[in-house]
Amino acid sequence: MGEGPQPVQTLVVQHASSTSIVFTCTKCGLCCKNLDKSMVYAHLDRGDGTCINFDSHSHICKIYSSRPLICRVDDFYEQNLSAPEFIE
Template identity: 45%
Template sequence: MHDVVAPRRTFPCTGCGACCRHVGLAEETRFLDRGDGTCRHFDEAGRSCAIYAERPLVCRVDRYYDAHYVHLVGWDEFIELNLMECARLAAMDEATSPD
């Protein structure tokens, strides 16, 4: 008999682009920095990824989890940790945006 594994919930990305505007802050994403902290593949006008279908592993939350964190932390906790980081990056954007 095989164990039935419940499907994991999808990462609730809002598409705000905060993670793309701060790739220079993390060692794992620094290689994407175009020189100002923003990802070289981030389309500012469309607030989207110009290479979405071919984006690197680090930009794919579910696959990055499977490759690096599956044996360290549960999926739901990984989502919560990432959502906290999303909120921190979004707050950085708000603090630096002109009123």
């Protein structure tokens, strides 16, 4: 998949307890316009809380296919939060 506009993404996370979390992106842009709320995104903040890679016109990430791990919710969950100690 290229760097152009991406389809709306639906994310399904399956917990060990068989509980599913379904999240459908509506491209509101709020995830990428509030980076100043967390220090882990500081390197992406263009100075007003909005990411340097956020396209304000399309509300889509300009580097979607190569975005950082902290922006890939499903992969971040698998690598950092899916361990048994993080699941009730």
